Amino acid sequence: MASLRDIRKHIASVKSIKQITYAMKMVAAARIKRAQNSILASRPFAVEMDRLIGDLYCELGEEDLAGTPAQKLFCERPAGGPLCLVLVTADKGLCGSFNTNLLKAAAAWLKENRGRKICAVAVGRKGRDFLKRLKGLDLEIVHEMVGIFPKAGYVHAQLLTDAVLKLYGERPVEKVTLIYNEFKSMVTQQIVTDQLLPIKGHVLACGAKGALSADFDFEPRKADLLGALLPRHLGAQLYRTLLESQAAELAARMSAMEAASKNASELIDGLTLKMNKTRQAMITTELNEIVSGAEALGG
Amino acid sequence: MDKKRLLLTIVTPEKTILTDHPVDFVTIPAEGGEMGVLPGHAPQVAQLREGIMHYRDGHHKEVFAVLNGFAEIYRDRVLVLAEAAELAKEVSEERARQAYQQAKQTLAMRGADMDLDEATASLRRAAVRMKVAEFRRKHKM
Secondary structure, three states, X not given: OOOHHHHHHHHHHHHHHHHHHHHHHHHHHHHHHHHHHHHHHHHHHHHHHHHHHHHHHHHOOHHHHOOOHHHXXXXXXXXXXXXXXXXXXXXXXXXXXXHHHHHHHHHHHHHHOOOOOEEEEEEOHHHHHHHHHOOOOOEEXXXXXXXXXXXXXXXXXXXXXXXXXXXXXXXXXXXXXXXXXXEOOOOOEEEEXXXXXXXXXXXXXXXXHHHHHHHOEEEOOHHHHHHHHHHHHHHHHHHHHHHHHHHHHHHHHHHHHHHHHHHHHHHHHHHHHHHHHHHHHHHHHHHHHHHHHHHHXXX | OOOOOEEEEEEOOOOEEEEXXXXXXXXEEEOOEEEEEOOOOOOEEEEEOOXXXXXXXXXXXXXXXXXXXXXXXEOXXXXXXXXXXXXXXXXXXXXXXXXHHHHHHHHHHXXXXXHHHHHHHHHHHHXXXXXXXXXXXXXXX
């Protein structure tokens, strides 16, 4: 049986842990507001960009496009080349199953593509460490980016885009897959596996305005313009990914820390009860001794 | 009085700076050189390089620094999609220069690879800011 002093010590340590988890929850809650706002703020840019690309694509004929750098980004590549994986995780733990689920999804993807050469781009420390730990796979970490959360900016997305495009240009990569957590709501995150390159057709669907814009002037040539626009489009897409992942991480951390604080409270309640019981037992024993002592003397 | 005006919209990935702001005149740093836009301009899509754009709204003038992007002019609406845009008034030359130096140093050290991305990014930002501040000094604005 634990002594009174041991229990008191235990309570004190649980209390200080609770303080820490509670503080972490509050920090995540304060940051999540900002993260959500930046998701909202990034939307108009992405929408306008998609529209512009759609319009431009409609203007272009096949012959304009042939042999330009822009065309390389959306024509399918022959199968058999290496695959590229962009894995977006968090830098830190203590956010529930956020990283675990992501790494599980990544492991499943890797299993599916067993035997292929894989080039990986890791965002976030957890993902990088996971990819480094893997053995027996033909895997190479081409680019890594750690320590950008929770202050991910467009510049980071841009650097990431440059790295991915460089990889895509230099090697015969078949396709680039993106795995990240999407922010669905404060309590749920959803793992998304998406194809980043080659760019899928639906992005390039003609907008309703397509017919109206027939008399546009272009500077420089249309194909060059599209070639310059598409990397920006990728940048905007990756930026959104980073922001979603950031918000999802904060939400996951918030709920994990809330649960931890609740558990700590319950633990403290249980321990306090135990402490009081022990104390009462001690008092009862002492009283018993006194009474029996007095009886022995008086008798 | 009913003069024709341009509606200027500037969006960057990080925020929307102006939405349908009525202006009289805009210049944008297009790839082939500075381009002035007045109401009634022909529809056009242009690529921008990093540089300075300004607009005039009555007697009020404003200068922006923009960093790579695109402009679309269509029916008296000017839409600027820039990777970054900043009001020139908010740019401090001294701070930009400091940031530039610091970023260069961090890049030179290379020891802490953790901050490498961050440093490259801030180097880019600082370079554009310095350019704007220089422009402002030249034109006494």
